[in-house]
Amino acid sequence: MPENTALRAALAAAAEDRIIFDLDGIEGQYAALVRELPGVSVRFAMKACPVDEVLAALARQGAGFDAASPHEIAQALRTGVPVERIHYGNTIKSDRNIADAYRLGVRDFATDSLQDVEAIAVHAPGARVFCRLATSGEGALWGLSRKFGCSAEDAVRVLEAARAAGLTPSGLSVHVGSQQMTADAWQSALDSLAEVLVALERRGILLDHVNLGGGLPALGVLDKRGRPLDPPLDKMLAVIREGVQRLREVSASPLEFLLEPGRHLVADHGAIRAHVARLSSRRQLDGGQEHWLYLSCGKFNGLYEMDELQYRLEFPGHPGGEYLPAVVAGPTCDSDDAYAHEDGPVRVPAAAASGDPVWILSCGAYAVGYMTRGFNGFDPLPYSCVRGGGAGPEGPAYALVGTDRPSPNPA
Secondary structure, eight states: OOOOHHHHHHHHHOSSOEEEEEHHHHHHHHHHHHHHSTTEEEEEEGGGOOOHHHHHHHHHHTOEEEESSHHHHHHHHTTTOOGGGEEEOOSOOOHHHHHHHHHTTOOEEEEOSHHHHHHHHHHSTTOEEEEEBOOOOTTEEEOOOSSSOBOHHHHHHHHHHHHHTTOEEEEEEOOOOEEEOOSHHHHHHHHHHHHHHHHHHHTTOOOSEEEOOSOOOOSSOBOTTSOBOOOOHHHHHHHHHHHHHHHHHHOSSOOEEEEOOSHHHHGGGEEEEEEEEEEEEEEOTTSOEEEEEEESOOTTTTOGGGGTOBOEEEOTTOSSSOEEEEEEEOSSSOTTSEEOBTTBOEEEETTOOTTOEEEEESOOSSTTTTOOSOGGGOOOOOEEEEEEOOSOTTSOSEEEOSOOBOOSSOO
16 A cells, blocks of 8 residues: 555644544545446445545545435535435335335335335335345455345345336346455345346346445454455455456347445555553463453444454554564453454563554544444544645645534544
8 A cells, every 4th residue: 555644644633532534545546446447436435434524525536325324324414415316225214214215216226135125115005116136245354144134036036026006117237245355245145136237138127326335355454363364355356347347248129337445545544643552561360471462442432343454553653662472452341442463462562561652554444433422431532634735845635624523433
């Protein structure tokens, strides 16, 4: 990944803890993705980064939004994006959710069950529905393989029921799992889509779009052993391009294609400026000595995903010197608020002292969305958005966009 000058400059300038997002970096990631997948429209998965400035930046670039609730739909609309570029991508919806989304103007709804179709027909008459196919989730850090999606056989029944109920059976969708690490997962999903397309056409149901879902990975995070993840992104994109062409050839009707990236667009362009709460040493029950590095943020205020991935830590006040192995933990009294590499503890500066700044990199995805309202009394982190300064070699390396705001879930 290229060096993110603006983000690092903003981290260095921050005197207090906060999350910082680089809008130029996010826009650049979006531009790179649409270049790689010509003819595929992007619907950003809002849950990955529900920050107004980020959403507005993506909307200006041409993105639409994958929303999972009426509140997300309303937030998307505030960016000025046309409602036609917003779909209700959550297959789990109450009657009231459906009615509220319909009132807000949304006409495209994900589904995966006959019961949901019945409710959409009542509360969103005449709407368009696309059916989510289940995937195995193999190869992903989060498989998403049970709660969402139905079998190929059920998908045919669901879309036949939609047609009978006066809805428009408009498409199919898949999701190969979050932080997918294999190209094979995309190949398998595309094979399933082709089979269902043909089965539907035999029943006179001609679709107009295929939603390839999310799953494209972040590149800057670490695995649970503390080693860089190395997802074969180029191969994934090649498989998607080939699959899009194959589905166009298989389909008896023209197809549009959508993609729902979340973390792929934002993870590597967000970072947290935190600080050391304490570096301590304790003897364990087995007699061994163990070091613990307690940070000012953890699982409940910025690092929720620490169970499955780990983040690059930098200690700008300690460019050299002795390092020692430590368990890294957040500040709360919850035992889940901690991690060590599967191959052993994390290396941290032996001289780290309370108050020293710590930079937590590639944590722009889900840091805000998963944050609690203040577990144990630790406030949600505020956030800032920056762009490159553009003021010449003597000018600042970044420019603050707007004013600092509290996180969307204030205590």
